[in-house]
């Protein structure tokens with residue numbers, strides 16, 4: 107017997123329809139690429155995304171077509187997602203921080219038909235356009251007044267493009283499992299791989315993420331996704347904010363501490379999400395300017411391990427609650443959040459910050475397990491490390507155009523992370539499987555050493571890699587970027603770490619460097635560092 111409830115496929119257009127009906131005047135504020143702060147509303151965004159869908163249809167874009175976006179977080183980028191998916195096509199976010207060859211590979215592999223791009227990226231697109239044969243037209247996310255001279259094929263200003271449609275358009279009704287979005291993983295080995303989100307997966311993921319123990323969004327919130335739309339769906343915020351009626355503040359191209367601070371204060375941002383490097387920038391700005399955060403209540407920090415010093419600074423100096431989150435492109439991307447359960451709610455002081463170092467527990471829709479290399483399930487005791495595996499309705503089952511099976515016999519995807527899970531369900535990433543340091547048959551967590559080193563008051567950023575060692579297989583090398591005008595010695599740093607970790611975890615050497623390389627998604631690029639230090643050997 108079937109249930110007698112209505113068929114109401116989980117389609118993305120329902121999100122913007124809902125926001126326009128229930129929260130029509132909620133603001134969407136953007137720092138525009140052209141410069142000024144731009145203001146619009148969900149009602150207006152819906153109207154313009156209908157215009158865009160209608161205009162796309164006229165260009166022959168429809169179900170299954172890929173439309174690339176190479177753009178910052180702004181209202182235009184957001185509404186382009188609704189317009190593209192509203193005609194049954196697929197938004198394909200390109201990460202402008204990738205190398206040109208990777209961008210070319212990705213756009214060609216996806217066979218993108220159009221590209222929507224910001225003014226910032228016109229020169230980049232011009233440089234690579236000859237090698238992008240599938241792209242029929244470039245739509246520049248600006249108006250006629252700011253339209254540059256460009257030789258890009260069929261280039262048109264976005265405002266002119268949508269002005270050719272009146273918005274009298276009916277969203278395309280497709281099966282909820284139809285593809286809606288694409289994002290390639292940064293792929294540290296081999297070619298990048300295409301993750302394909304569906305309407306259904308995006309909606310279920312956003313609903314799970316919005317719940318109180320996770321992003322905890324409400325219509326009274328003003329949410330600033332600093333995490334880019336091109337970084338794995340902006341952690342759901344393009345959908346979960348309109349779905350809950352939360353207002354949006356889009357930071358556009360300026361992600362430095364001062365710019366983020368001014369938007370938070372001027373626009374009354376209550377909640378924001380970003381990778382640790384962005385927050386390090388904001389905290390450094392606050393420290394040097396003496397400014398205070400008066401509006402911000404919560405931040406979600408993820409994408410790479412959040413240093414304890416960042417969590418403590420936010421909570422103790424500025425009264426902002428930190429929720430550490432973990433996920434990956436293949437998970438849409440959110441997989442866990444660290445917030446209190448009744449079992450942990452009474453923790454205070456350093457026990458609380460110990461907990462907050464963990465990446466937390468999975469929401470409904472994410473099943474998690476840790477296993478050994480043979481697939482045997484390991485206990486949730488908070489100390490046993492294992493391969494972290496996940497499954498759920500917003501977790502990948504395959505990559506675009508590749509036929510290899512990526513799931514185990516129970517349907518779980520191997521995240522490539524190594525983690526512990528404690529008795530309360532809190533997961534703690536110890537490392538990427540390939541970054542963990544193997545010393546004398548035991549594992550040393552590079553992340554834990556980095557977090558500890560960043561706690562030193564003179565340290566701005568730290569990275570740890572394993573260096574081959576004749577006796578121990580590998581030993582940790584600690585690389586440090588100092589804060590301006592600080593000059594501690596190696597011994598000062600090591601003395602600070604002493605006693606806080608097992609003796610045999612202590613780095614064998616400390617090297618001060620001017621800068622730590624990052625990947626296109628803001629993570630420490632261990633691959634680049636390993637290349638830079640491939641000749642390095644410990645003395646003696």
Ligand code: AMP
Nearest residue numbers: 408409410411431432433434435535627
């Ligand atoms: P991406 O697909 O680019 O988002 O990368 C996903 C990977 O980033 C994960 O598999 C983790 O290795 C890493 N990652 C994400 N969030 C965290 C976190 N909070 N702590 C440690 N590593 C993280």
